[in-house]
Each structure stands twice: as structure tokens, then as C-alpha cells.
Amino acid sequence: MIDFSISDEVKEVISALYKFIDIEVEPLRKKFQKELENERYLYDENGVYVQEVQKALKQIREKSAQAGFYNMFGDPRLGGNGDEYGPIAVASIFERIAKKYGVDLFTMEIFPKGLFSGGLTPVLLGMNKEVMEEVLPEISSGETVLCFGLSEPDAGSDVWNIRTKAEKDGEHWVINGTKQWITNAHYAKYMMTFAITDQALVDKRQGGISCFLVPFDGETCTATSTIPALGHLGSATAIVSLDNARVHERYLIGDLHQGFGKALHGVDIGRVVLAAQCVGVAEWALEIAVNYANERKTFGTTIGNHQAIQMMLADCALDIYAGKNMLLNCAWKLEHQSEFPIKEISLTKAFCTEMVQRVVDRCMQIHGGMGLTNELKLEKAWRWARMTRVPDGTTEIQKRTIARRLLQGDMDF
Numbered sequence: 270m271i272d273f274s275i276s277d278e279v280k281e282v283i284s285a286l287y288k289f290i291d292i293e294v295e296p297l298r299k300k301f302q303k304e305l306e307n308e309r310y311l312y313d314e315n316g317v318y319v320q321e322v323q324k325a326l327k328q329i330r331e332k333s334a335q336a337g338f339y340n341m342f343g344d345p346r347l348g349g350n351g352d353e354y355g356p357i358a359v360a361s362i363f364e365r366i367a368k369k370y371g372v373d374l375f376t377m378e379i380f381p382k383g384l385f386s387g388g389l390t391p392v393l394l395g396m397n398k399e400v401m402e403e404v405l406p407e408i409s410s411g412e413t414v415l416c417f418g419l420s421e422p423d424a425g426s427d428v429w430n431i432r433t434k435a436e437k438d439g440e441h442w443v444i445n446g447t448k449q450w451i452t453n454a455h456y457a458k459y460m461m462t463f464a465i466t467d468q469a470l471v472d473k474r475q476g477g478i479s480c481f482l483v484p485f486d487g488e489t490c491t492a493t494s495t496i497p498a499l500g501h502l503g504s505a506t507a508i509v510s511l512d513n514a515r516v517h518e519r520y521l522i523g524d525l526h527q528g529f530g531k532a533l534h535g536v537d538i539g540r541v542v543l544a545a546q547c548v549g550v551a552e553w554a555l556e557i558a559v560n561y562a563n564e565r566k567t568f569g570t571t572i573g574n575h576q577a578i579q580m581m582l583a584d585c586a587l588d589i590y591a592g593k594n595m596l597l598n599c600a601w602k603l604e605h606q607s608e609f610p611i612k613e614i615s616l617t618k619a620f621c622t623e624m625v626q627r628v629v630d631r632c633m634q635i636h637g638g639m640g641l642t643n644e645l646k647l648e649k650a651w652r653w654a655r656m657t658r659v660p661d662g663t664t665e666i667q668k669r670t671i672a673r674r675l676l677q678g679d680m681d682f
């Protein structure tokens with residue numbers, strides 16, 4: 270029987286997270302109110318978070334790790350507690366946090382980004398034991414951030430088109446290339462770097478891409494510039510240059526030539542987490558809009574009494590109800606079915622990311638001019654929502670996967 274309910278233990282975790290945010294995150298939000306409200310103070314002239322904000326983010330990660338949150342979904346084979354929480358719990362927790370706090374830089378730092386591009390991510394599985402002992406303590410304590418280096422100027426959707434190459438030189442690998450759109454590159458100590466180790470296998474699309482843990486040394490591996498987008502004055506994404514970056518062979522992660530499977534597995538987890546955040550942010554926005562519709566008056570009555578506003582509210586509810594049920598159904602399939610729900614993950618990622626933008630956009634419209642200001646944080650949520658349609662596979666790439674599965678006979682819903 271399909272059951273989306275969460276256990277009392279998970280409910281307690283959610284309450285504990287709210288408490289943690291009250292005690293550890295709220296004071297920082299107050300302290301950095303000016304930076305959070307005005308990006309001129311959030312970023313430096315290079316578009317990188319100012320030092321004080323970077324320190325605050327680190328503090329949140331470290332406190333989260335001490336409180337047992339940061340690694341609670343981490344891979345158990347790396348020392349995380351991920352075996353204690355199934356996908357329904359993961360989806361519900363991310364959804365509830367986003368529902369209460371919306372798009373919030375500090376709250377979103379409590380867990381590693383997307384659960385795969387940092388922390389005790391399964392992408393790190395297969396690391397050499399010595400390297401594990403060297404790096405896992407700083408990663409799991411939140412002291413060190415990682416980033417996920419797959420995309421390149423000529424390889425986004427088409428990841429087989431990467432150009433970054435790793436060549437063997439004695440006991441070392443020498444890596445050259447450029448990575449683009451790498452979240453956290455400016456703040457990370459290491460990049461999980463995907464590079465070609467066998468071009469012939471890549472040409473046949475049978476492997477040939479390997480994964481390496483490459484340290485940012487400021488010379489051979491450097492985050493060269495941030496990529497501001499959607500009116501932001503800076504961003505967390507950056508271009509990374511690899512110029513004869515040398516790593517010992519023990520920094521290869523997993524099997525040689527088999528890095529691509531790792532990358533895809535990581536991205537799949539990220540899609541579910543992102544969809545959960547989308548559902549939560551949509552609920553957050555609708556609540557604000559309902560409150561406003563009950564207060565704001567025009568033509569002698571609250572705007573909630575105008576049918577045009579009622580239709581927009583109802584359309585938001587239709588979207589959220591559909592998205593939330595898709596998310597939970599997908600999480601349930603991940604938890605209870607032996608076959609990996611590839612189609613459902615793509616359906617959920619595509620729908621929820623498109624859905625949150627529709628919802629936030631309507632909620633802004635309900636607020637009239639106020640919706641366009643940064644006071645209610647709706648415009649910030651709108652920019653975030655618009656962004657979600659691109660990373661972790663664009664909507665079109667999700668639809669491509671869905672159609673392929675249908676054509677292969679996967680007609681089960």
C-alpha cells in the first residue's frame with residue numbers, strides 16, 4: 270500500500286531542525302540583515318561572497334555537523350547516517366524547511382548542496398582509504414566544502430562532450446581543461462573532477478571518463494571567475510581552470526574510466542532534493558499570497574474577494590498539490606521498488622521546477638507592486654525558481670529521458 274506518512278522520529282527531526290534554525294541561524298540572519306537584503310554588500314567586487322558571509326556559512330555547516338544534521342543523509346559507507354532516513358523522509362524534510370523559510374541562503378547551508386555536490390556524497394565512494402582518512406574528517410565536520418566539476422563550456426546537457434583530459438605521468442595524473450557553472454568553486458577546497466582518461470571509450474560512449482579529487486591550489490586548479498546570472502551581482506557558480514593540475518593516482522575516486530555512472534547517480538539524488546525544495550518554496554509563497562489576499566483592499570473589499578485573485582490562488586493550489594504528490598510518489602518508488610524510477614525522477618524534477626516558477630510568479634502578481642520589491646523575498650524566490658529549470662538536467666533533458674523510457678515500454682505510472 271502506498272503510504273507517504275513520516276515516522277514520529279522524522280517529525281522530531283523536523284522540530285529539532287526548526288529549533289536549530291531559531292538558535293543558530295536566526296542570529297546570523299539578523300547580524301547579516303544588510304548583506305542578505307542588498308547584494309551590494311553580500312558580494313565583493315569579484316562577485317564572491319564577502320569574507321564575513323563566508324565565515325557565517327562555515328559556522329552554520331559546522332554547527333549543523335555538531336548537531337547531527339549535516340551528515341544525517343550522508344552515505345553510511347563514508348560515515349554518514351543516510352541509512353536511517355529513506356527518500357520519503359529526505360523529501361519531507363527538505364520540503365518542510367523550504368516551506369517555512371523560503372529561499373534562504375543561510376538555511377540552505379544546513380545540508381550539503383543537493384546532497385551530492387558536497388558532504389558525505391556517494392560520489393566519493395571508492396576513494397582510496399588513505400585519502401579518505403585524510404579528507405573525510407574535514408568534509409564531515411563542515412570545515413571544508415567540495416564542488417562537483419562536470420560541466421564545461423561545451424558540455425552541459427551533453428556531458429559526453431567534455432574536453433578535460435587526465436593523462437598518466439608515472440604515479441600521477443595530470444589534468445587540463447576548463448569547468449563551467451561549478452557551484453561553490455570559490456569556497457571549496459577540492460573539486461570532484463570528471464576528466465577523460467580514455468578517448469576511444471568516450472567516442473563509443475562506453476566509459477572513459479574518470480573522477481578525481483583535485484585540490485584548489487590557486488595555481489594549477491583555480492576558480493577564475495564567478496558567473497553572475499539573473500540580475501545577481503555575484504553568485505556561487507564559477508569557472509574553474511585546470512592547468513597541468515597534478516594529483517597522485519590515489520586521488521582517483523572509484524574505478525578508472527567509470528566516473529560517468531558516479532556523476533549520474535549523484536545528479537539523480539540532487540533532482541529529488543531540488544524538487545522537494547521547489548514544493549516547499551511554492552507552499553511558502555502561496556501562504557504569503559493568501560495572507561495578503563485577506564488583507565489588501567481595493568474597490569472597497571479585500572482582493573481575495575475578486576475572482577481573478579481567487580483563480581490565481583486556486584491555480585497555485587492545483588500546481589502544489591500535483592507537485593507534492595508527484596514528489597512523494599517518486600520518493601515512495603525509490604524507497605519501496607527494486608527498479609530505479611528513472612522516469613519518475615525526471616517527471617518530478619521537470620514538473621516541480623516549472624511548477625514553482627508558475628506559483629511564485631502568480632504570488633508576485635497577487636502582491637501587485639509589492640511583489641516586485643525585495644521586501645517580501647518573492648522576487649528572490651522567483652529568481653531562484655527560474656534558475657532551477659536548468660541545473661541537474663534541464664526540463665528538456667528530463668522530457669527526453671521521459672520519452673525514451675516511454676518508447677522503451679515503461680508505461681507504468
Ligand SMILES: Cc1cc2nc3c(=O)[nH]c(=O)nc-3n(C[C@H](O)[C@H](O)[C@H](O)COP(=O)(O)OP(=O)(O)OC[C@H]3O[C@@H](n4cnc5c(N)ncnc54)[C@H](O)[C@@H]3O)c2cc1C
Pocket residue numbers: 386416417418419420421422424425426427449450451452453506656659660661662663664665666669
Ligand atoms: C545555477 C547553476 C548551478 C550549476 N551547478 C553545477 C555544478 O555544480 N556542477 C556542474 O558540473 N554543473 C553545474 N551546472 C551546469 C548545469 O548542469 C548545466 O547548465 C545544464 O546541464 C545545461 O547545460 P548548458 O547550460 O550547457 O545548456 P545546453 O546543454 O547547451 O542546452 C541549451 C538548450 O538546449 C536544450 N537541449 C540540449 N540538448 C537537448 C536535447 N538533446 N534535446 C532537447 N533539448 C536539448 C537545453 O534544454 C537548453 O534549453 C549548473 C548550472 C546552473 C545554472
